[in-house]
Amino acid sequence: MKLQKIEQLPLTFHKATITEKSKIKHSKKEQFITIKKITSDKVQTEKFYKPISKIFSFDET
Amino acid sequence: MKLDTPFKLYANCVTVKGFNRSTICDLQRNDVRTIPNDLYDILTNHEGKTINDIKNQYHNEFDDIIDEYFQFLYDNEFIFFTKQTSIFPPLSLKWSDPAIINNSIIDIDKNSSYDVLKVLKQLDDLHCRHLEIRNFDVARVDVLENIFDYLKENESSIQSVEILLPFFKDVEKWIDSAKHKFLRVSFIRVFNCPFNQNIMPSGNTKAYIMYTKQHYESELCCGKISQNFFAANMKAFTESVNHNSCLNKKLSIDKNGNIKNCPSMQKGFGSVNDTQLKDIVTDKDFTKVWSITKDQILVCKDCEFRHICTDCRAYKENPTDEFSKPLKCGYSPYTNEWEDWSINPLKKEAITYYKLQADTEKP
Ligand code: SF4
Ligand code: SF4
Numbered sequence: 319m320k321l322q323k324i325e326q327l328p329l330t331f332h333k334a335t336i337t338e339k340s341k342i343k344h345s346k347k348e349q350f351i352t353i354k355k356i357t358s359d360k361v362q363t364e365k366f367y368k369p370i371s372k373i374f375s376f377d378e379t
Numbered sequence: 380m381k382l383d384t385p386f387k388l389y390a391n392c393v394t395v396k397g398f399n400r401s402t403i404c405d406l407q408r409n410d411v412r413t414i415p416n417d418l419y420d421i422l423t424n425h426e427g428k429t430i431n432d433i434k435n436q437y438h439n440e441f442d443d444i445i446d447e448y449f450q451f452l453y454d455n456e457f458i459f460f461t462k463q464t465s466i467f468p469p470l471s472l473k474w475s476d477p478a479i480i481n482n483s484i485i486d487i488d489k490n491s492s493y494d495v496l497k498v499l500k501q502l503d504d505l506h507c508r509h510l511e512i513r514n515f516d517v518a519r520v521d522v523l524e525n526i527f528d529y530l531k532e533n534e535s536s537i538q539s540v541e542i543l544l545p546f547f548k549d550v551e552k553w554i555d556s557a558k559h560k561f562l563r564v565s566f567i568r569v570f571n572c573p574f575n576q577n578i579m580p581s582g583n584t585k586a587y588i589m590y591t592k593q594h595y596e597s598e599l600c601c602g603k604i605s606q607n608f609f610a611a612n613m614k615a616f617t618e619s620v621n622h623n624s625c626l627n628k629k630l631s632i633d634k635n636g637n638i639k640n641c642p643s644m645q646k647g648f649g650s651v652n653d654t655q656l657k658d659i660v661t662d663k664d665f666t667k668v669w670s671i672t673k674d675q676i677l678v679c680k681d682c683e684f685r686h687i688c689t690d691c692r693a694y695k696e697n698p699t700d701e702f703s704k705p706l707k708c709g710y711s712p713y714t715n716e717w718e719d720w721s722i723n724p725l726k727k728e729a730i731t732y733y734k735l736q737a738d739t740e741k742p
Contacts, residue, residue, distance in 0.1 A: 349400065350451060353411035353606060353684070365539055365565050365585075366509040368610040368624070370482050371641075372689055373513075373543060373600050374568060374591055375607040 380453050382430045384460040390470040392457045393616065394419050397683025398712045403457055404687055406470075406613040411687055412455070418448045427464040474617040476628060478506035479660055484631040485510065486598060486642045489517045493636030493651050496529050501656040503536050505630070511541040513642075515597050515634075518544040520553060527561040539585075541566035546573070546590070558586040570595045598633070598642040599735055602691035604708035606717075611687045619673055619686040626692055627669045630656060640668055643693035668692050671701065678704040682712035696725075698732050706733070 369375065388394070391407040394414070401419035404411045425433045430449050434442050452458040461467065483502055485495065502510070512523065523542065530537055540561070544550075546569050558564050564586045570593050578588040610616075618627060626640050633639055637647035638659050648659045659665050671692065673685035677700075682688070695703035706729050709720035720726060721735075 349413060349415050351413045353402070353413065353609065353611075353687075366482060366541075367612050367614040368618075369608045369689060370509060370511040370541060370629075371484055371513065371543075371601045372603045372605075372608050372625075372691065373595055374570070374589070374593060374603075375605070 380430070380449060381460040384462060385427050385429050385464050386449070386452075386458045386460050387464055387467050388422060388426060388452075388458055389456070390467065391613070393470065393472075393686075394422055395683055395686055396423075397685075398681040399715055400683055402683040402687070404611050404616060405457065406611060406616050409611045410455075411609070411611045411684075413683060414451075421445070421448065470613075472617050472620045474614070474621045476618075478508060478628065480505040480507045480630045480656075481628040482509040483507050483511070483629065484642055485512045486632065486634040487512065487514055487519045487522050488634040489519070491519070491522075491634050491636065493632070495522055495526060495632075498632055498651050498656070499526065499529055499535070499537075500533075502630070503533070505656060505660060506536050507630070508536055508538045509541075510537050510539070511543065513543040513598070514545065515543075515595060516545070518547050518550070520547075523557070527557065527564075530563065531561060537563060539563055539565040541568070543568045543570070543595075545569070545595075546571040554586075554588060558584045558588070599733065601641070601643050602694040602705065602707050604689060604691065604705050604710070604720075608689045609684065609687045610689070616686050619688075619690075621672065623669055623671045623690055623692065624673065624686075624688065625690045626671075630660065640665065641693055645693075668701075676702050676704060678712065682710070684710070684712075694729070694733055694735070696729055698729055706730070 389405075392403055392405045395402045395404065396416060396419050399416070401414050401416050402411055403414050403422075421433060425436070428436075430445065434445050437445065449458070480502060485498065487495065512526065514523075523544075526540075529535070530540070540563055542564065544567075550569055554567055554569075558567070562583065562585060564584075567586055567588045569588070569590045572590040572592055574590060575592055576590040580586055615624065618624060629640060631639050631641045632651055633642040633647070636651045638649055638651060638654060638656065639647050648654065648662060648665055671690075673679045673682070673688065673690060676690070679685050679688070679690075691705040691707060692701070694706040696706050697703035706726060707720055709718045709723070710716070711718070721730065
């Protein structure tokens with residue numbers, strides 16, 4: 319039986335040029351990579367929500 | 380997992396499709412995972428359906444894969460099951476901030492003679508809340524202390540101050556007293572150190588302190604793109620969807636007292652000695668870069684990280700194209716590999732153009 323093609327819905331913010339895939343591939347464990355996760359939920363309201371300049375950060379030293 | 384109850388993504392979990400893979404960004408938990416584009420398509424096209432419905436749509440050919448996808452989503456609390464799907468609207472991706480300027484970089488070197496306190500006063504009038512003060516050649520402790528005193532004595536709107544300075548004898552002692560004296564110091568970064576060390580905030584101080592052996596010459600060292608700088612929170616994400624993720628509502632003063640979007644930009648908008656900041660923020664030329672989004676930038680628009688990533692408009696792969704990819708990004712959304720950007724032969728021309736010293740520029 320043929321796989322039904324998944325139509326891509328227009329998204330409000332997505333304008334990337336994406337190649338349609340007609341088949342679902344088996345996902346590999348490596349595909350689910352954690353990019354960022356904080357271990358503490360302590361909220362620091364005084365801190366800015368993003369880096370101001372990009373010279374060096376905690377993990378670099 | 381409920382196979383016969385419709386599923387919904389939590390509204391704070393937003394998906395972003397890239398060329399080869401997608402991301403799911405939990406903006407409340409600052410948690411980002413990469414997912415296959417197939418899963419992105421399922422989430423986009425079939426949200427609100429039951430897992431069994433979705434399996435049927437695929438003629439039950441991929442049941443095991445669909446189970447695996449949903450187990451992942453469920454285990455990580457990205458989805459929930461409900462029959463009342465319509466009462467959970469999607470998250471608004473609008474962004475707003477009442478401040479006219481919300482962050483500022485102030486560079487000071489050994490020859491800087493402009494009036495920093497005058498700048499701070501004007502930044503206050505623009506409701507600026509976050510400040511970064513950078514010293515590259517020498518630590519201008521005298522100016523920093525004046526700034527601390529000013530902010531303490533005046534009811535300043537500044538909530539956080541980050542400081543970058545080179546190592547000097549007794550720097551640790553100085554930091555210890557400064558961070559207690561002024562509790563709004565949130566980061567102190569010291570370079571040229573004989574050691575590497577990161578110190579977390581303790582007691583009633585809020586300051587993160589970082590010592591690094593790395594050497595940073597000047598403002599030319601800014602503009603790095605790295606996973607370390609990714610910000611996956613609601614404010615940063617929605618700002619990136621609507622505005623430039625670095626320069627929006629930023630106003631900076633370079634070491635010579637020139638008003639700029641950021642100290643690394645070539646274009647200046649006059650000197651603080653004879654120009655009022657409030658006149659600059661209404662200048663269309665100044666605010667033009669605020670609206671350049673990642674969806675407009677070459678390569679970035681295909682990148683699954685585009686709305687958690689920072690941007691850089693001062694150093695671009697093609698210096699003459701305002702929509703060119705940040706020069707200091709080594710990531711390719713087409714190969715999904717991070718490489719050392721500074722040795723990429725295709726970037727050589729731009730590196731020479733900006734007179735960057737590639738050896739001090741590595742991420
Ligand atoms: S535009 Fe680039 S150089 Fe300027 S502050 Fe942003 S990251 Fe740094
Ligand atoms: S291509 Fe590089 S700069 Fe562009 S969004 Fe991706 S990681 Fe960021």
